[in-house]
Amino acid sequence: MSRPEANADRRNASDLSALWMPFTPNRATKAAPTRLVAAEGAYYTGEDGRKKFDGVSGLWCSGAGHNNPRIREAVTRQLETLDFAPSFLFGHPGAFDLAARLAAAAPGDLDHVFFTNSGSEATDTAMKIALAYHQARGDGQRTMLVGRERAFHGVGFGGISAGGMVANRRAFQNLLPRVAHLRHTYHPELNRFQIGEHEHGAELADDLQRLCDLHGGETIAAVIVEPMAGSTGILPPPRGYLKRLREICDRHGILLIFDEVITGFGRLGHAFAAERFGVLPDMICFAKGVSNGVVPLGGVMIREGIHNAIMKGPDWAIELFHGYTYSGHPLAMAAGMATQDCYELDGLYARARALEPVFAKHLMALRDHPGVTDIRAIGLAGAIDLQPDPAAPSTRARSTFLRAFHEQDLVIRYTADTLVFAPPLISTEEEIAELFHKVGKLLGGATG
Numbered sequence: 001m002s003r004p005e006a007n008a009d010r011r012n013a014s015d016l017s018a019l020w021m022p023f024t025p026n027r028a029t030k031a032a033p034t035r036l037v038a039a040e041g042a043y044y045t046g047e048d049g050r051k052k053f054d055g056v057s058g059l060w061c062s063g064a065g066h067n068n069p070r071i072r073e074a075v076t077r078q079l080e081t082l083d084f085a086p087s088f089l090f091g092h093p094g095a096f097d098l099a100a101r102l103a104a105a106a107p108g109d110l111d112h113v114f115f116t117n118s119g120s121e122a123t124d125t126a127m128k129i130a131l132a133y134h135q136a137r138g139d140g141q142r143t144m145l146v147g148r149e150r151a152f153h154g155v156g157f158g159g160i161s162a163g164g165m166v167a168n169r170r171a172f173q174n175l176l177p178r179v180a181h182l183r184h185t186y187h188p189e190l191n192r193f194q195i196g197e198h199e200h201g202a203e204l205a206d207d208l209q210r211l212c213d214l215h216g217g218e219t220i221a222a223v224i225v226e227p228m229a230g231s232t233g234i235l236p237p238p239r240g241y242l243k244r245l246r247e248i249c250d251r252h253g254i255l256l257i258f259d260e261v262i263t264g265f266g267r268l269g270h271a272f273a274a275e276r277f278g279v280l281p282d283m284i285c286f287a288k289g290v291s292n293g294v295v296p297l298g299g300v301m302i303r304e305g306i307h308n309a310i311m312k313g314p315d316w317a318i319e320l321f322h323g324y325t326y327s328g329h330p331l332a333m334a335a336g337m338a339t340q341d342c343y344e345l346d347g348l349y350a351r352a353r354a355l356e357p358v359f360a361k362h363l364m365a366l367r368d369h370p371g372v373t374d375i376r377a378i379g380l381a382g383a384i385d386l387q388p389d390p391a392a393p394s395t396r397a398r399s400t401f402l403r404a405f406h407e408q409d410l411v412i413r414y415t416a417d418t419l420v421f422a423p424p425l426i427s428t429e430e431e432i433a434e435l436f437h438k439v440g441k442l443l444g445g446a447t448g
Ligand SMILES: Cc1ncc(COP(=O)(O)O)c(C=O)c1O
Pocket: 117, 118, 119, 120, 121, 123, 152, 153, 154, 155, 226, 230, 231, 259, 260, 261, 262, 287, 288, 298
């Protein structure tokens, strides 16, 4: 049994051991912490007291900048008025208002919104709605879900089953049955150092037709893809790929789900990547940028026909047995509404579109630095692939990430040996130039 005084000691000491950090090398990070203690605009403050440019919008969330007064004030007001309302059976006006606003911002007849608290819950929700929709129409044989290699759809069992990141699946194994995968769309031999959509690879969408031929298109419920794969290192879609996927889905009655947890709300210069690529999916998963990361919030946009097919039976009966205690939480709704104000009133999508060529120019200027094997840029998202050290994969990117933090006062990300950038939509041209100037210094042998 532990001694009470020992526990008190632990509470007072700066003991880092109790917290199990997510998606983090815990031991190395606790040995040399990189903690953030404050944030304002496009900058964090580290524990060393230094301001650090936020080169990844927190975790793809904070496009409208940190401590944004509009959002802060809205959340504070909400807290003083209605701190919580049960989302089952009751609801509150804020949830209806934000749903209506998002529906108005979404393309086509994506007119209905189901709120979750995260992207992982959003993708699981979308896949469940797809299955429920087919059941409701008497087409319950459609139970197969199709994902894609190198996809990240969060960490729920649905998300890791449809996702295609081996490290996220390997330790768990007991995944959903009846899930198939398309090949990923990254072809460095054809598309190296390209800006925007990749030139080659639209035909990879035909993998879906092959799965239909193999399993029977009439058994597939839905296909879920990120319009641009984010977490595996910014993989823009090949030009025409998403349209082709849409056509094959239509031919076989398969629902198309876009996971826009990263691409939603301005990252690619529009409310949704669906608009940028001119493809209307049946559902869109969102999170992160919807509330600027201030209060956890995610959700799914759903097309009219899918929603209506499930709204049947006696009107006193629950139509969909699904939901979360915190679906449509009042603070998240307030944050979401104020964030939409920022995007609209401050013209942040247009700003992202204007910054896109500046971002791509400065990022691509790093192509001749030593060890750089590819660079990709689309919207305000970009990645630099580094030649891995075969004896210690990911250490090249990790050491650059650590040096970026300590030596150059930059907050960036890495995945495997890829450095990832996604600055806030409020960044200035000068800040973006400086970000990549500093990254160039870290890469060494500067030529650009
Ligand atoms: C495309 C995509 N889907 C889902 C998720 C999971 O979101 P969350 O971490 O909020 O569960 C992420 C997170 O980065 C993501 O990038």
